[in-house]
Amino acid sequence: MKRTLAQVRSYDRSVQLLMANQFTINLGFYMLMPYLAQHLSGTLGLAGWLVGFVLGVRNFSQQGMFLVGGTLADRFGYKPLIVAGCVLRTAGFATLGLVDSVPALLAASAATGFAGALFNPAVRAYLAADAGERRVEAFALFNVFYQAGILLGPLVGMALTGIDFRVTCLVSAVVFGLLSVVQIRMLPARGAAEKEENAEAGQRERVLSQWRSVARNRAFLLFATAMIGSYVLSFQVYLALPLEVRRLGDGGRVETAAVAMLFAASGLSTIFGQTRVTAWCKRRLAPGQALAWGLSSMGLAFVPLLVATAVPVPDGGAGRWLLAAVPPTLAALMLALGTMIAYPFEMDTIVRLSGSRLVATHYGLYNTICGVGITVGNLLTGASLDAARQAGVPALPWLVLVALGLACSGALHALHRTGRLAPASPGAQPATA
Numbered sequence: 001m002k003r004t005l006a007q008v009r010s011y012d013r014s015v016q017l018l019m020a021n022q023f024t025i026n027l028g029f030y031m032l033m034p035y036l037a038q039h040l041s042g043t044l045g046l047a048g049w050l051v052g053f054v055l056g057v058r059n060f061s062q063q064g065m066f067l068v069g070g071t072l073a074d075r076f077g078y079k080p081l082i083v084a085g086c087v088l089r090t091a092g093f094a095t096l097g098l099v100d101s102v103p104a105l106l107a108a109s110a111a112t113g114f115a116g117a118l119f120n121p122a123v124r125a126y127l128a129a130d131a132g133e134r135r136v137e138a139f140a141l142f143n144v145f146y147q148a149g150i151l152l153g154p155l156v157g158m159a160l161t162g163i164d165f166r167v168t169c170l171v172s173a174v175v176f177g178l179l180s181v182v183q184i185r186m187l188p189a190r191g192a193a194e195k196e197e198n199a200e201a202g203q204r205e206r207v208l209s210q211w212r213s214v215a216r217n218r219a220f221l222l223f224a225t226a227m228i229g230s231y232v233l234s235f236q237v238y239l240a241l242p243l244e245v246r247r248l249g250d251g252g253r254v255e256t257a258a259v260a261m262l263f264a265a266s267g268l269s270t271i272f273g274q275t276r277v278t279a280w281c282k283r284r285l286a287p288g289q290a291l292a293w294g295l296s297s298m299g300l301a302f303v304p305l306l307v308a309t310a311v312p313v314p315d316g317g318a319g320r321w322l323l324a325a326v327p328p329t330l331a332a333l334m335l336a337l338g339t340m341i342a343y344p345f346e347m348d349t350i351v352r353l354s355g356s357r358l359v360a361t362h363y364g365l366y367n368t369i370c371g372v373g374i375t376v377g378n379l380l381t382g383a384s385l386d387a388a389r390q391a392g393v394p395a396l397p398w399l400v401l402v403a404l405g406l407a408c409s410g411a412l413h414a415l416h417r418t419g420r421l422a423p424a425s426p427g428a429q430p431a432t433a
Contacts, residue, residue, distance in 0.1 A: 004141065227346060
């Protein structure tokens with residue numbers, strides 16, 4: 001940890017602030033979101049479909065608007081979009097704690113989602129710009145702060161929700177409010193808005209021109225498509241792995257402890273291992289190779305669960321608990337390792353494929369593509385888990401997830417081998433289809 005902090009101090013103040021900001025953003029977000037569904041269904045008594053609709057609106061307003069947020073960041077600068085996102089999330093979270101009507105809840109949920117679409121591409125583009133040639137190491141450190149917020153947020157939220165969920169909402173809103181003030185006062189202005197030759201051209205035409213430019217970047221689109229699998233696989237820490245624990249567990253505190261182990265294993269391994277893994281990979285692997293190895297590791301993460309399906313399920317006791325806890329925890333550790341290998345090079349590759357032009361727009365479209373992939377992948381994963389168990393073939397979903405990881409790894413290896421992931425010169429036009 002001392003080494004990590006020393007690395008953080010070696011960067012400019014703006015980069016340090018962006019990392020601290022991301023920790024705080026995740027702290028405020030994850031202290032609230034894990035408990036929102038229970039508040040909507042329990043405290044407010046909403047029907048299950050309404051709970052799903054409110055949560056779906058939040059997800060859609062974020063995933064579907066990433067491209068808009070990235071485009072605005074490239075046009076107006078990174079700092080205004082980061083601040084605007086935090087201010088909007090302040091209002092959204094405060095509203096979630098103060099209202100109980102469905103229209104107001106939908107508006108607040110949409111606001112919190114759109115807030116993420118505003119600041120996520122801007123933060124990453126800002127970090128890439130200020131980190132310069134040390135982007136890979138900067139994104140590795142960024143992931144440490146990112147995971148630390150995810151790990152600590154639910155613990156703080158649990159304590160606050162024990163008092164009242166409205167307290168959680170208001171404290172989260174205060175966190176984002178203070179973060180907004182800090183960024184207004186301390187974050188230097190940055191922007192990568194392109195200087196168009198025809199400055200008098202209409203805004204609509206210029207925006208469409210930006211989007212056409214990004215959409216013609218074939219190498220970038222192929223890379224984004226190949227990386228969908230990494231997001232589908234990593235999300236199984238929140239979907240398939242807890243479901244498997246609950247399927248095999250006996251319920252109660254033991255089951256809760258096993259699920260907690262998943263998140264602890266994932267978060268703590270990243271916090272303590274990310275910078276070492278990145279340094280090792282950078283010394284020995286080209287970026288494309290690191291990406292391929294990362295996806296392979298994520299696919300192979302489901303082998304312990306595949307093997308466990310061949311073991312008879314004990315009736316109870318320590319044997320059943322071990323079967324419920326150990327394979328999913330091993331899978332979570334390997335997913336974390338794969339993410340540690342791939343993530344810094346993934347973020348750096350987006351910048352290189354953009355030619356350092358319209359970077360936030362590229363991040364926005366990338367997040368939208370991967371977000372759609374996560375949605376489809378989770379629907380298929382959930383359906384396959386149910387169907388496989390009903391058909392008596394519990395190994396099938398794990399086989400599919402292993403195959404997905406290896407297939408995406410193969411696609412990334414092919415992109416690397418054919419030179420499609422090679423660095424583009426700054427300011428160069430992206431390759432077109």
